[in-house]
Amino acid sequence: MAINFHTPVQLVYDLLPSLKKTKGSRVINVTSIDGFISLPANAAYNASKHALEAYSDTLRVDMMPWDVKVAIIEPGTMKTPLALGFWDSWFKTFQEAPVDRRKQYGDAWATAHMTDGTKIVEQIASDLMITVADIMDAIQSRQPKTHYRCGGAAKYFWWPLSNLPVGMRDAVLVKMAYPHPPDALDTEQGRAMVAKSIAHPEAP
Structure with a gap:
């Protein structure tokens, strides 16, 4: 949280008076696909990126009267x-x-x-230059996008998956997270529980 959230927030806070006075100024925050979908085995990182994503979305609206642009960079796995x-x-x-x-x-x-x-x-x-190119667009474009989903996986897999009903999304994620049953669930009953959670996800 200190690196991924508190530091960029403090930096923006310190620079905001100058940003408001400068025509064409902008804030570009780098989150992740983990800022819009919570991937298994990554809870702390997900939390920090969700926090920065929410902060950036709020800041974008708050800064509209000053015409300060706020863009969010959301790289996939680079x-x-x-x-x-x-x-x-x-x-x-x-x-x-x-x-x-x-x-x-x-x-x-x-x-x-x-x-x-x-x-x-x-x-x-993916090649890191995909993200670099999106950052450069956010810097140079007169009207930068609000969100840059960097790379094919971010655009065409993770973003659509994040918009599925919760039960369907969770079924996909649990199948990805548990290709092998943990020892405590490596029983006939445990395997049946995992299979049921995948085949019959709860309604959102």
């Missing part, structure tokens, strides 16, 4: 150290968790989860 190292960091956090918490999932499950996740990130990660 070829950055943060994205490419996500699952290594996730696995380290898992290993540092208390034993009774890890036992619910199992070390074998965590290893398989990390391996699958790493492969998916490597397959879908």
Whole structure:
């Protein structure tokens, strides 16, 4: 929250008097697809990006009388150290968790989860210059977009998925999050529960 939310908010607050006086000024905040859809295994990051997204949407309206433009950059998975190292960091956090918490999932499950996740990130990660190009457009355009969804996955998969009814969206996300049942659910009854949550999502 300190890096992803409090710092940009403080920076904007400090610069706002000058921005209001400068014709054509703008604020460009970088959130993420995690700012409009909450992906599994990423709760803290999701929270920080949702916070910055909401702040930016509010700021855009508040600044309209001063003609200060506010644009939000929403990259999908990009070829950055943060994205490419996500699952290594996730696995380290898992290993540092208390034993009774890890036992619910199992070390074998965590290893398989990390391996699958790493492969998916490597397959879908896009060229960072896609995001750079959108930032440049937000800087240079007379009428920048309010939201820049960077990359094909952001535009054509994550954004449509985020607009599905909640039950349908959650069914897709839980299937992505649990390709292997955790140890505590690796029973006939547990597997049936997971299958039911995917096949018959609750109504929104």
